[in-house]
Amino acid sequence: MSLILTNTSPTHPPFIFLEDVFAVVSLDRENQYRLSVFSDEAVPIFGPSLPCPPVFENPYLFREFLLVKLINGEKATFETPIFAGKRERTLDMLIKDLYSEHMADTKGPMLNRRAFSDVLADAPRSTRLKEDSRQIEFVRIGQALKLEAIVRGDAPTSQASATCSGTVFRKSPWEPNCFYPVFPDYRITCADSWNENKLVIATEEGTFVVEDGTSHHQIFDRSLQVRQLSVVEAHGILLLRAAHSSKESNRIYIFRLSNIESLDASKTRSNVKGQRLERTRGTNLYSISRSGGGRLRMCVAIGRRLQMYQWKHSAAWTTWCAPNDNDTVEGFSFYWELNLNETPSMLTILDNGYSNCSPSPGNIQVCVGYKNHWDIVNGHSNYAQHLHTVELSRPHLVAALDLYEDQEIQLLLCYNHTCHFQKINEDSSTSTDFDFHWNSVPTDIVCAFPYVVAFMNNSMEIRLIVNGNLVHTMSMPRMQLVAGKSDIFFATTAPEFFPSKTDRLAVERQQELQRLSPPASPNISPEVRPLRIYRIPITSLSKSSNSNKSSSSTESPSTWKSTESKLSVPDAPRVSRSATSSPIPPKAKHY
Incomplete structure (x- = not known):
């Protein structure tokens, strides 16, 4: 400096x-x-x-x-990526020098003093044999650790507790809490979470804000049909892909979250004409960069054209100068446009990290999904790379989730019943040894390390991402993913959980009174039920929630009891999804 x-x-x-x-x-x-x-x-x-x-x-x-x-x-x-990499290489060299200096004469060390690297077999000359030996040793050590966790009662599927109180039933990490039990039975088209206790839900009857413990209220009426939305808290904006009707061309709308909070009445389509980005007319799909990055980027698909935009302010500038950040449509700057051979069905912006200079939109890569394959494209350099092709007669692409391991990008490509791991710097003909399969074709997939969650029409499956093992299945009618940016929210028509005995007795008493009452009118449809919205905290799914082994919570999950009682949300730090999530062994590094 x-x-x-x-x-x-x-x-x-x-x-x-x-x-x-x-x-x-x-x-x-x-x-x-x-x-x-x-x-x-x-x-x-x-x-x-x-x-x-x-x-x-x-x-x-x-x-x-x-x-x-x-x-x-x-x-x-010293915390920048360049200095951090240099510091890591320097420490690695110093540790290797100390090891070679003081451990050169040591032969046959004691078993309890052996390093983890000594457990692995000597690397053979062939890279394939080396990776095979690594996998065998990792499986052997992992099985030993898994057996130890089961004995302690700390395994995800174990019901034994390691507390001094004896064997009790533990709360499963995927047990959902009732977030909102009385949402109208509308068809949900899209939604996103807003901070810790809010949801923005778009339906065919309008767009609503659902807040924990209070009644939902409408912010846009049905004249504005929202097909896709994103809440970007770091920049204080709300993005919408909406139109007047299904036949009209969609556009991107930008709103300030502060203005949404202060709304007294719902807005119509005529009230928000000044909030639309005119260059995005005809948009059929868009994607934004991952939260937590320095810059907000948006990739828009208009037919066979891709357009890349970037928000002119960084997240740090918005944090420090929040009163001065009032931009909406003028906040996005256009950078490049690319023509494709087909109309894309999904987009995923890949975070390439920091280059030698500051990251620029020219370094951005986009994973584009078509009818039966995925490609990697860059509109600034006109770069295109074929990634993976689905060899099926009726392919159905579900999702392309980006995972990161040591700043190396890997993709979890999901189609039909299959999830396939693919590195973008490898040939598309890589082995499928790490593929895993679902019992049914999912509609939505969310990654919450170390689990990957798939939603079907009437069920939900939770599997380990490292090997695809099924750990839990939940069946509920009309199950639908609502949001998965931070915590996982889903909607269903099943009744909410009643963890306490008094609540069960109250429900049984109400059912008995209904049985003794006169029959309902035949004009009333029994299928019309309000939607229940449940939440699965990501802190429960993450390993960090099990770091405190000395105590085990036996309390019941928060349950909605009345409109006057506010649900309590535990104060816990947010967990990052940017973890080592891929089972594919990393490449050897040379310093």
Whole structure:
């Protein structure tokens, strides 16, 4: 990092390319110090934050503030991907030098002092034989660890508890909690979660906001038919793909979440004409980049054309300058357009990480799914790569989920009953040893490491992503995935869970009264039931929820009891889905 002293107004020095952070100090006419700090996008946010305006009158206080700011900036630069990689390589070399220096004369170490790498057999000359030996050893060690977990009672399918209170029934990690029990029986077209306790649900009768513990309210009426939506909390916007009717061309609409919260009445199609991105007329599909990245990118499919857009502000800028971020349609910048040979059926934007310079839209790759195959394309360089072809007479593509392992992109390609792992830098004719199959053709698939969840019309299957083993099956009528960005939300017409005995007695008493009451009118359809929306917390599915082995919760899940009682949501840290999720062994690295 560098410190620049100037007598002119602070500007961005165009000649500095090797510095990640630099501070510019200028002296104005009133002998006041003005500080401006510039940093690369790869540098994390560091404090203390600059005052508004960044002007200091006291030179001693300015000196202390500047020292703290520069020290924190220097520490933040070490967290960039470039420095992190160099630090990792340096530590690896130092550890190898220490090992070769102090362990060279040691022959036949004790079994309890052997490293994990010593357990593996010596690598043969052939790469295939090396990978086979790795797989055999990993399976043997994994089976031993699994047996130990079953004995302790900590396995996902075990009902024994490791507490001192003896053997009790544990709460399953996939047990759902009733989030909202009385949503109208409308056909849900799309939905997304909003923060911790809200859902935005689009139906044929309009678009609604469902909040935990309160009644749902409508934000758009049925004149605006929403076919796809995304809530981007990091940038404070709501994206919609909507039209007046099914015959009209769809467009992308952008709204501020703050304006949605302050709505007193539902809006019509005529009220939101100024919120649509006119260049996206005729959109039949869109996809956005993963949450947690520095930039928001949107890929739009208009027939056989792909268009790439990028939000002009980063997530860090929105966090620090939230009052100044009021952009909607003007916030997206157009970058490139690409013509395809076929109309795509699904899109997945791949996060390539940081390059040597700041990431740009030219480095973005998109996984495009067609009728029976997937391709990788880049509109900036006109790059195209065939990925995988489905060799079936009636192919049905379901999803393409991107997984990341050591900044290497892998895709979980799901079609018909099958899920196939595919690395984008390998030939499409790779082995199918890691494929696994569902019992029925899923409609939606969500990855929540170490599980992958598939939703069918009347059931849900949960499997381990590392080997595809089935760990749980849940059957409910008219089951449908609502949102899976953070926690998993799904809707069904099944009655909500009643974990306590008093609730069961109340329901049984109500059923008895209904049996003794006169029969209902024959004009009333028995199929008309309100939808129940359930939530499966991702913290329960993740391994981090089992980190505390000393205690076992025996409390019942939160259940809706009345409109006056608010459901309690446990305060738990969010779990990232960016984990080592692929069972395919990684390639050997050379430093």
